[in-house]
Amino acid sequence: MEKLIEAMKQGKVFLIGEFRGAKTDVIRYVDKKTGQASAFTATNYLVERPGALEVAMISQQVGDGTVDPTTIKVTAQKGKVYAFELSGMERVRGVFKARMPQGAEPLPI
Amino acid sequence: MNKSKAAFLFSAQRLGTQGLYMWTFTFAEVLSIRDTRKRWNHLLTLLRRRWPGLCGLRVFELHDRHGLHVHLVTNRFIDVNEARKLSKIAGWGRIHVMRVAVEKAAYLAKYLSKDREPCLKGWRLWAGFGEWDWSRVKDIIFETPRSVIYQACKAFYCWKGNSDFRSRMELVEKIFRRVIEEG
Numbered sequence: 001m002e003k004l005i006e007a008m009k010q011g012k013v014f015l016i017g018e019f020r021g022a023k024t025d026v027i028r029y030v031d032k033k034t035g036q037a038s039a040f041t042a043t044n045y046l047v048e049r050p051g052a053l054e055v056a057m058i059s060q061q062v063g064d065g066t067v068d069p070t071t072i073k074v075t076a077q078k079g080k081v082y083a084f085e086l087s088g089m090e091r092v093r094g095v096f097k098a099r100m101p102q103g104a105e106p107l108p109i
Numbered sequence: 110m111n112k113s114k115a116a117f118l119f120s121a122q123r124l125g126t127q128g129l130y131m132w133t134f135t136f137a138e139v140l141s142i143r144d145t146r147k148r149w150n151h152l153l154t155l156l157r158r159r160w161p162g163l164c165g166l167r168v169f170e171l172h173d174r175h176g177l178h179v180h181l182v183t184n185r186f187i188d189v190n191e192a193r194k195l196s197k198i199a200g201w202g203r204i205h206v207m208r209v210a211v212e213k214a215a216y217l218a219k220y221l222s223k224d225r226e227p228c229l230k231g232w233r234l235w236a237g238f239g240e241w242d243w244s245r246v247k248d249i250i251f252e253t254p255r256s257v258i259y260q261a262c263k264a265f266y267c268w269k270g271n272s273d274f275r276s277r278m279e280l281v282e283k284i285f286r287r288v289i290e291e292g
Binding site: 022031032055 | 110112115116118119122123242244245248249250251252253254275278279282285286288289290291292
């Protein structure tokens with residue numbers, strides 16, 4: 001909790017909600033004309049915030065370039081409440097989507 | 110990252126291998142978006158007349174306080190004094206140029222991540238110019254968890270065309286959430 005208050009004093013923005021699950025995937029882009037390709041690994045956190053946002057989808061890029069998703073361990077436990085640091089947010093087709101900075105971890109409340 | 114940003118990054122990688130020049134064109138006063146675009150078209154015409162082989166990428170950035178900026182990435186040296194003269198003719202204000210490494214051109218891609226302002230609806234936030242083949246958004250194929258789910262649903266439900274796209278995306282989003290929740 002002290003960690004969270006300290007971070008909030010520094011001006012960081014957090015979303016507090018119930019952690020429902022997370023999944024890490026590799027996202028790939030290919031230019032079919034030139035064959036150029038790019039890939040990165042991202043973890044998607046599903047967070048519930050009943051009454052306020054209902055469901056929020058928070059994505060976080062993992063490492064630089066591609067990282068094997070099986071090596072990524074998410075320490076958060078399903079059903080517990082955490083504070084998720086946000087670096088950006090938007091509402092797309094009614095779904096609240098946000099980004100978590102690289103390296104940040106959900107802080108238990 | 111979206112498809113547009115990926116196409117921009119691929120284009121920037123191909124534009125120059127030795128290094129690039131990054132230009133920023135601004136105005137002293139804030140102009141309307143339409144006027145800025147007109148002046149940009151005028152300036153680009155002048156630049157391309159003066160340097161016929163000029164090619165590169167341009168990015169529009171709507172600044173919080175200073176209106177629309179135009180950023181340009183080119184792969185060849187242009188005399189800044191001559192460019193200043195041409196920009197004055199086209200009614201532009203300040204010009205700033207710096208040499209950047211190819212990887213740094215990705216910096217401009219950050220403007221493509223910003224939310225699109227309503228006044229820029231229907232605009233190309235970035236575009237290539239000159240005689241070269243830059244990456245187009247239509248050429249980018251991407252594989253994300255959502256696109257995999259979409260393709261599976263498309264095959265299962267025999268979706269055709271783009272009708273009902275929103276409800277399709279809602280279904281994809283619901284399935285994606287369930288996949289995350291249930292592992």
